Every structure is written in structure tokens, then in C-alpha cells.
Amino acid sequence: MDVIISKVSKGIFAILPFLLLFWIFSFVYGFCAKIFYSVFGITNANLFITLLIFVLSLALLYYIGHLVDKNKEVLLIKVTEIIIGRIPLVKSIYSGIKEVLNIFSGKNKDGYLGVAYVDVGDIELVGFITKEEENMLWVFVPTTPNPTSGFVLRISKEKVRISDLTVSEGFKKIISLGVK
Template sequence: MNNFISKVSKGIIAILPFLLLFWIFSFVYDFFEAIFHSVFGITNSNLFITIVIFILSICLLYYIGHLLDKNKEFLLISITEMIIAKIPLVKSIYSGIKEVLNIFSGKGKEGYLGVAYVNVGTMELMGFITKDEGEFFWVFIPTTPNPTSGFIAKISKENIRMSNLSVSDGFKKIISLGVK
């Protein structure tokens, strides 16, 4: 019986990433379907209209990306962020998601000076150096697997070992629970 439970749990762990990916795709599909249906009201019954709306949406996203490349402070994004900044819980979630996305897209490199290992007793914690302050570093030590939370510490440089990981690779290691 113990062997049976072990194999079932291994099977669940093996297919869990696929199930989560399917759930995310299903959620995104349902989300966009609801938007398209509420805006246009005819997407469920007409494949041609659905394809046209999809192509127009891709073109709109491309155009927004183009405007962001030309002008880093795109007005629509700025206004939306100002509105989000007024909503307490949503603001913290949005800023955490935006920070992680900026790091993975390569835009967050200017915010971190590097990846380091912090000596805490007999173990080392991975952290991200945010500021050099003489004999000390300010280090953000994220929690795993959610790097949007953690703690910030002012640590003497002698208790820190620098890593050769990039900031993006450091966050990948945190999110993957050290596997990557």
C-alpha cells in the first residue's frame, strides 16, 4: 500500500506542471473570450470575426510595444499605473509582478548590483545586492518560490560571498527551488 501511494504521489508531481500550464492557458482563454464576447458579442458564433479580432488584438499589442520602445513613458501605461497605485492591495501585487517581469525581461538590471550569498550561521542565503554603502551592502533576500516577498538587510561585506550568477539567473534559481 505504501508503494502504491508513493507511485501515485510521484505521478501527481510528474503531471502537475502540465496541469498548471493547462489551467493557466484555460484561464487566459476564458479571460480573453469573456472580454471579446462582452465587447463584440458575436465572437462565439462567427469564426471569421473571432480571427479578425484576434489579429487586430495582436496588431494593437504590437503597436503598444512599438510606442513603448520609442517612448518609455507611454501615457496609457502611466495613467493605468497611477490608478493602480491608489488601490492598496492591488498596488503591492502589481508592483511585485512588474518587478519580476522587469528582471526577467532584462530591464531590472539597473536595480540590482549583483547576486550574492549571505552567511547566516552555518548556511548561505542567496540575495540580491541593491545598494553599496561603504563597508556594508543592502541585500534583498527573497523567499522561494515567490521572489516578490522577502526581507532587506544591511550586511557587512565580509559576511557576503559574491556570485557569478546574473540577476535573471539568480531569480530563476529562486523560483525553481534551486533546481535550475
């Protein structure tokens, strides 16, 4: 019986990445399909009006991106963040997602001073330098494959070797379990 359970659990873990990928794709497809069908419903399947709405949507997204790039507050985004900031559970999830996206987009360059390898005995840990003091560094060492948790080390500079990886490359290393 234990052999059967072991084989079944190994089979589940073997196909789990495919199932998760399928679930994510089906969610994104469903979301895009709802938008697409709502636009066609409004336009009565008129191709010209649909394309016009699509082009205007892209122009609006470009303009919002331009304002964000120039560090100007977009009123709609600011109001939405104020509303989300008042909902306890949603606020923590939103702020975590926003922080991770800011790191990957390169907007949070002040947050991390670089990727480093920390000597701990006979092993090296991958971490992110968050603050520099006199002869000490504060290094956040995330857990794998979920980098939202981890631990913070205050360690001497001699035990830290600066890496040439970018922050996004460091996160890719951690999330991919060192494969990429």
C-alpha cells in the same frame, strides 16, 4: 487513521502541481476563448475581417512595445496606473506584479546590482545586492519558493561572493528550489 490521512495528504501534494497547472491553462484558455469568440461575434465569422483585426492587434502591441522600449509614456497605460494606484488592495498587488515583471524583463537593472552568495556560518544564501556602501552591501535574500518575501541584510563585503548569474537566473534558482 493517521496513516490514511498521511497517505491522502501525500497524494494531494503529489497531484497539486498538475492541478494548479491545469487551472492556470484553463484560465488562460477561457480568457483567450472569450476574446476569440467576441471577435468572431463582431465579424460574423468572416475570416478576412478576423485576420485583419488580429494583425492590427499585433501591430498595436508592437507599437506599444516600441514606445515602452524608447521609454516613452503610453497615455493609456499611465491613466490605467493612476486609476489602479487609487485602489488600496489592487495597488499593492499590481505594483508587486509589475516589479517582478520588470526584474525578469531586465528593465530594473538599477534595482539590483547583482546576484550574490552570502556567507552565514557554514551555509551560503542566494541574494540580490540592492545597494553598495563603503565596505558594506545591502542584500535582499528572498524566501523559497515565493521570492516576494524575504529579509534584507547589511553585511560586510568580505562575507559576500558575487555570482555570475543574471537576476532572472537567480530568481529561477529560488523559485525552482535550486533545481534549475
